[in-house]
Amino acid sequence: MTQFTDLVKERRTAYAIGNNTELSNKEIADRIREVAQEVPTAFNSQTTRLVVLFGEDNVKLWDHILDIQKDVLEGDMWEMMSGVMQGAKAGVGTVLFFEDHDVLDATLGKNERADVYKQHHSANAQYGIWLALTDLGLGGSLQHMNIGFEQGFDKSVKEMFGLPSSYEMIAQMPFGSIEASANPKEYIDSSEQVRVVGE
Numbered sequence: 001m002t003q004f005t006d007l008v009k010e011r012r013t014a015y016a017i018g019n020n021t022e023l024s025n026k027e028i029a030d031r032i033r034e035v036a037q038e039v040p041t042a043f044n045s046q047t048t049r050l051v052v053l054f055g056e057d058n059v060k061l062w063d064h065i066l067d068i069q070k071d072v073l074e075g076d077m078w079e080m081m082s083g084v085m086q087g088a089k090a091g092v093g094t095v096l097f098f099e100d101h102d103v104l105d106a107t108l109g110k111n112e113r114a115d116v117y118k119q120h121h122s123a124n125a126q127y128g129i130w131l132a133l134t135d136l137g138l139g140g141s142l143q144h145m146n147i148g149f150e151q152g153f154d155k156s157v158k159e160m161f162g163l164p165s166s167y168e169m170i171a172q173m174p175f176g177s178i179e180a181s182a183n184p185k186e187y188i189d190s191s192e193q194v195r196v197v198g199e
């Protein structure tokens with residue numbers, strides 16, 4: 001097994017996260033910067049913007065999201081997701097994944113393909129950063145709680161942290177030390193997932 005494959009297998013969703021790490025915020029931020037630089041984008045347009053929040057800013061973020069989502073999520077969904085959001089406050093930090101509309105318009109233009117690429121760019125970054133955090137011995141989860149550009153908490157979070165209005169938030173990744181093993185996961189049959197022609 002290669003080191004890369006081990007890393008891919010090690011990465012799991014971790015909701016129970018804490019602050020038990022020897023790593024400094026700078027070490028974590030440096031690794032995120034390094035990996036973000038290498039994430040591929042269509043025509044090397046580099047439309048993705050990441051914001052890393054630590055400590056009190058992380059708590060401020062999740063308190064705000066909890067406040068907005070309590071009027072949006074209902075019943076079982078609120079029960080489950082409010083636990084995840086509360087858990088996020090106990091972690092080390094959160095990576096916010098944005099796509100910059102000014103850069104998208106200037107590089108890819110305003111069209112359907114750009115809308116698709118935007119999602120692919122962010123997904124590439126999300127997975128790359130998740131693996132980087134795993135490689136640092138940290139765990140986290142991937143949240144997509146916002147509902148679109150300038151809707152829900154997209155606008156207010158940008159105002160809260162002084163970010164450009166051209167940023168669209170695509171996802172949130174709270175991370176920290178791993179405080180519980182991951183839930184069991186079901187796998188579909190690999191032969192159904194990957195079809196090899198001419199093996």
Ligand SMILES: Cc1cc2nc3c(=O)[nH]c(=O)nc-3n(C[C@H](O)[C@H](O)[C@H](O)COP(=O)(O)O)c2cc1C
Nearest residue numbers: 011012013014084123141142143144145182183185
């Ligand atoms: C596009 C996408 C959206 C996701 N959205 C959420 C989410 O909103 N909340 C959440 O807890 N997990 C979310 N996840 C995480 C998946 O539920 C999780 O990765 C999956 O169940 C497999 O578990 P694993 O990460 O432990 O391998 C998302 C994952 C992807 C790829």
